[in-house]
Amino acid sequence: MGVISMLSGDANRMYDRQLFTDLQMDKILSDRAIRILRIPCPEAMIELRQSLFVSMDDPQFSKQLNDFRSALLNLSSFVTRWSEARADLEKNCIHLHAISAYVEVCRRLEQLGKTNRLMKHLWDALNCAEHQALLQTVQADLTEAFTQVKAMERSVFYMADSAEFADRAWLLKDTTIESYEVRLSNLAKRLNIELEQSREQSLHLDEALDEAYAELYGEEIRYINGICEQYPMSILREPLIWPDELSFFADIHQLCQTAREKEIAVCIPAIASTPCYRAKNAYDITLTAKNPDVIVPNDIDFSKNTSFYFLTGANGGGKTTYLRTVGVNLLLGLAGCPMFAETAKIYPFSGVFSHFPEAEDFNGMGRLDSETLRIQKILERAEKASFLLLNEAFSATDEEKGLQLAVETAETLRDRGIFGLFVTHFLEVKTKGFPLLSAVVEDDEAHRRTYRILPTSGASSSYAEDILRKYKLDAASLATRGR
């Protein structure tokens, strides 16, 4: 019997935190979600996780899943109370409730397993023969145990007046004496006065009372102890890894819901057996954090022959957005999550890396040297069929040198079978024989941005003039200012 994680993975191969910052995923996802996404999902688990996201779109399943989560939280609250309780009797009573909550968790998981593969996977792992035997007897055991608790419900705390017993009181077994409050309440009724019930108190037993109860109700307490020992707290605690994991699924599912509301396509990617990454009309979901009027989708097509692209084109034309579109969807897809595209197919890449411009860190190393070193380190770690996202690398040197380093890097990636996308302003890369993508602009005077990224033979300009004009830094505007 054992609980397995829905989100297990190889923690030794975690993605860099910086990758998620570069792709701005921290703008749309919680730290918890990013912590989980950093751990690469085992290939075998991708489809299982995907199955849960598919099921979550079914309202009935979604409700059942919520109930399962509530049952887990209920169990969690009893486990917390149990660890806070000091008296044995109190601990045991809470333990009984924890057992009951655990049974409910099992019941709901079993039900979910009937319609979902991931849940079935969890249930099968949990429900070994020993576990089945326990579940068969637990209900009868609990009923009897709660009866024993009920038998201890009412006692009398008696403090005598005799000097002989000045420091001693007694706990007496059930009597039928009416308290003053009960008498008062009965009299109020007879006098037509409505009296609310006294509110429940919540006082923890101390050791002295606990011992007195143990002595007075020895038989009942022994029975309860026996049941608690049969279902140790170590077992009951095991499913408590799931509430947090379910929250991850809920967070991503919520993101999908938000996307759908904004008419952004969501799909479950197919898993390819040979290295490739394709998507039709893929979106950069991180843009939703800025709430733009429209998000333009683009296609993604990486395969054996086009495993690497240079991406050039107009400033403000959507190059970095496209880079994020590729990166964010890839990371989500590899984690078994839905992708934001009409259709998608991904290969379980062995790693994903990013190289975005960083501020100079003044560690004695120039920016170029620093960038080069970072790329070297990435290349040391990257295996065949990894994916590398490069944004404006080598822009800290002259164009000739930068171009040379860019091309060298591209050749290394191609030779080692590493997939990659390299956003650059070095327009001359078009002459180096690599597949090219370009940010398309309208063929008008204003060069309006279409935010479409298409395969091309190479861009001819970065259209920096438009941006300069907009901010009155173009030549004409500067001349006017001068006057």
Place this chain on the structure above:
Amino acid sequence: MAISLLYRSEEALQTVGKVGKDTLAQLAVEKITRRLGLSQSDARYFQQILSAPLINQEDIAYRSRAMSEFAGHPDLLERLAEQFDRLSGLKSDFEDLKKEKRQLQRATIGEAIPDAAKNHLRMSAMLLKRCLVLLKAIRETVESYDPSSEALTRLQSELRSVTAEGAFEELCALCSELEQFSETSGTALDLRLGELGGIVSAQLTDRHRVPFRTPGEKKKKRWFTKNEEEAPVEAAPISLSYSALSPKLRAEAMTSLARQLDRMSQQLFARFLPIDRELSFYRSGVKYLQYLQEKGISVCYAEIVEGNCLAFEALCDPLLLLYNDDPTSVVASSLPAHSASGIAVFGSNGSGKTVWLRSVGLCCLFAQSGLPIPAKSVRISPYRQILSHFSTAEKEFEAGNEAGRFEQEVREVATIVDEIEGHSLVLLNETFQTTAYAQGAEGLSPILRYLAGRGCRWILTSHLTKLQEQLTSEETLICKTDSKFAVQVINS
């Protein structure tokens, strides 16, 4: 709903009529309360009740019968007022105790302390007992007068229900016992263990009812017996010096019991204390009545009828009666039953038009408040709203008011027209005389017709003689004042 001497039911309280914002002032109600020598709070309450006139025949009868009964037994009213005043004093003591408890709770960060809890328990028991005893005394007061009005018989029966024989004595005895409560003679608590193994309730119990007296031999399990016949009670010892929970349990139990006693007191205060205030209205009413009676003025309670009736015989202006040393000089007027929706009163300056309008307004207001009216007879169908517009002298206009007087008047009349509901009464005193009279009349005429069309009654005093031509005799009673301040219907 708490028992009320003013309102027959919750519905009566919710469905009261409305009085215009300046109407009480325009009808000089404040001058009346001043003349009666009412305290500031009594005068305020009197006006508050008048500003919410009753509109249901039975509700008015409920109040006027109580008023009549109190008028017939002013000593009963005084006695009750004095006793309810004491109840109000008890409520103040109760609030002080609650405040003290809160302060202690803050000072001890919610930790219950047995000694403080015991003192509070005693105080709570004492206050409840005093409250009960006082209610019993009030019951005896009411019973000694054998009340006949519905309001007072209801109060009597409500008092009987909370002072019912048997339970009442038992409750008082219980309070006495708790008033003397002391832990020196031992304590017993009814403990309840919750499902989660904590104590969910610790309630104080009479130790002497626990069926054992002395412990037996010191062995692990002890058996106690009360006497030979009783079954033994199983017990386990608790070392008090070892148990930090014990004092807390005791304190919590005493606090919880005190809280229940307080809730009971609170209930009783909530049920009966509103009467203290209501009595002040009756005291004011009786004072007003006595004032009139001392001057030999005969009064009546209005006959409340269905439909749209307003008729009276020998009605006098209460204000003039109260302020005039010679009440016989106050001219009474009569209005026969009629079907007209409007009454227009014309006459020379100082001939008593405004006095007449005020007396009719007060008559309606008092009738719907259950108060007696200085008249031989009054028949009235209650109005949902009593609204008024009294033309204001120029000097009373605030400086800086940019609107001209006429515009100001139009604005005020517009407010009335906006707010008006069917079956309301609108009192207009020299309205629209701040412009050319012909234009004033032309402007007012359609407004009066509109009010009539909405099923309202309007009463106008005016110098706009042109208006007479514009008002049809079927819809309007045209009246004139004469040099002897009498008002005569001239087109009946």
